[in-house]
Amino acid sequence: MAEDTRLIHTGETGKPLVKTVAPPIQKGSTVLLPNAAALYDDDHFQTYGRQGLAAHDALKAGLCELEGAVGVALYPSGVSALSGAMLAVLKAGDEVLVVDTIYKPTRRFCDQVLKRFGVSTRYYDPSQSPQDLVASAGPATRLIVMESPGSLSFEMQDMAAIARLAKARGILTLADNTWGAGLIYKPLAHGIDISVQALTKYVGGHSDVFMGSAAASDPAIAKALDDGVLHLGWAVAPEDAYQMLRGLRTLSVRMARHGENGLKIARWLRTRPEVVEVLHPALPGASGHDLWARDYTGTCGLFGFVLQPTPPEKVEAFLDALEIFGLGFSWGGFESLAISCDDQLRSRSHRRTYAGPLMRLHIGLEDPADLIADLERGFAAL
Ligand SMILES: Cc1ncc(COP(=O)(O)O)c(C=O)c1O
Known part of the structure; x- marks a missing residue:
């Protein structure tokens, strides 16, 4: 073969990687399939790199462990995890109840994006009782978004009681649990449907990388979150996933x-x-x-x-x-x-x-x- 061809294909040894303590930072958009039948066999083969490779898989497994989840979706920032999780479960005509003390960019997303797509938002006082809050939900209410404590003024909400009452009405709950980091508070164990956090904060721990996650213990919700990431085409870099995993360990x-x-x-x-x-x-x-x-x-x-x-x-x-x-x-x-x-x-x-x-x-x-x-x-x- 000519030099150009040899140089293009050099390094494709096919040799299995040695095992290291940390996962490899595997980089790739192209995934090579073993044979022609595998090209369209999405059930058995990963056919594209955007869904994540070795470092992403290791991080997701670690976050599932942390959150007690069956599935965790990764997003390029905390804000995209919040917007992505909401987009994954809301549709035109729905109403979302959002705690008034929510992180401000989440509010901006509700007011400026969800509104354009026919989803209305009502902000509730964090001191409202869980009973009054859930009683105020109407037939269009699909989701209650909580953040406890609020990350500026530190009001606590009884998220477990809200989740219990909402579930009885068929309303989903989502917590921005960046303060609890999945470690000191476990939303899924308290009955909340979607646990979101800005990994940028405590999991990253070194103020140098952005990422967000949304975790669920219900397989149908976990699939909706994954599908949402797929539809919106979000991907996180393998180096960032590696760095997040390193943060998770400490x-x-x-x-x-x-x-x-x-x-x-x-x-x-x-x-x-x-x-x-x-x-x-x-x-x-x-x-x-x-x-x-x-x-x-x-x-x-x-x-x-x-x-x-x-x-x-x-x-x-x-x-x-x-x-x-x-x-x-x-x-x-x-x-x-x-x-x-x-x-x-x-x-x-x-x-x-x-x-x-x-x-x-x-x-x-x-x-x-x-x-x-x-x-x-x-x-x-x-
Ligand atoms: C409570 C809370 N949620 C979400 C975010 C968003 O995280 P990111 O900066 O990774 O988008 C922040 C960031 O300050 C936050 O404080």
Whole structure:
């Protein structure tokens, strides 16, 4: 054969791969089939790379284990997991009930995309009782979307009770469980139909890769999620799937430290005269603590606090004085972050007033004494 042909086909040894601890980062759009009959035999052969290869399969198996799921669909970001899961189960004419404290881009998707396709959204107050919420559902209500705690203001919902009552009415439930990461809260075990998380946060754990997942324990729902990914043509890179799997292996040890560090800082904040209230469901006496104690096996490092009334310039002075905490929106990585939240509360339908500015911290894996010293710098500036 000519050199061009030899170079094109070099490396096709067919030799089985040696076994390593981690899966190979297998890259490929083309999947080579063993014979002509296999080309159209989708039941027995994978015929295309978009559905995922070795690293994707290993990650999905790990996430099924974590979530107690029969199937997990992967998406290129947390937002696409939320939008993809909703698109997989909704149709024109349906209504979806969404908690008012939902992550803002999910709200944008409902208001700007689902609406165009004939799906209406009603936002409910997270403090509404499960009975009143489900009683408010009409004949068109197909799905209830929950997020507990809310990732800015940390309201807890009784998701198990909502799921139980919704199921009796034939309504599906979906939880954005990014806070619980499938580890400290298991939505499927509590009867929720679809457990979504932004893997970008705690599973990734290093603030350097985007991905989302939607998990189900009902095979029909798991298939609907898979079909949704197939129809929309989403794919995640094998390198990213590999990196996510690496994060998954250390999730529980990282989460324990995030939780422990976070509680230390939360307790310290409670002693500060500048702070009116600490919004951390794992903190005894805090709002939502009873539900947390009933259903959660641990906590992460994301929580909020309310400052004494103070003008916006002082809040900025507090944030700008921080040297260890970064000012940034994502969370779940190894590093500590701080933001002010008031600007994000304006889009809500059921507005709650706070005594002063609402702040959010993500507590990373640094030494908590250094983080406290940093916050002291902030309070001095404030
Ligand atoms: C609660 C919650 N859900 C979903 C997402 C979306 O994740 P991604 O940034 O991967 O799209 C975020 C991101 O901040 C989030 O905080």
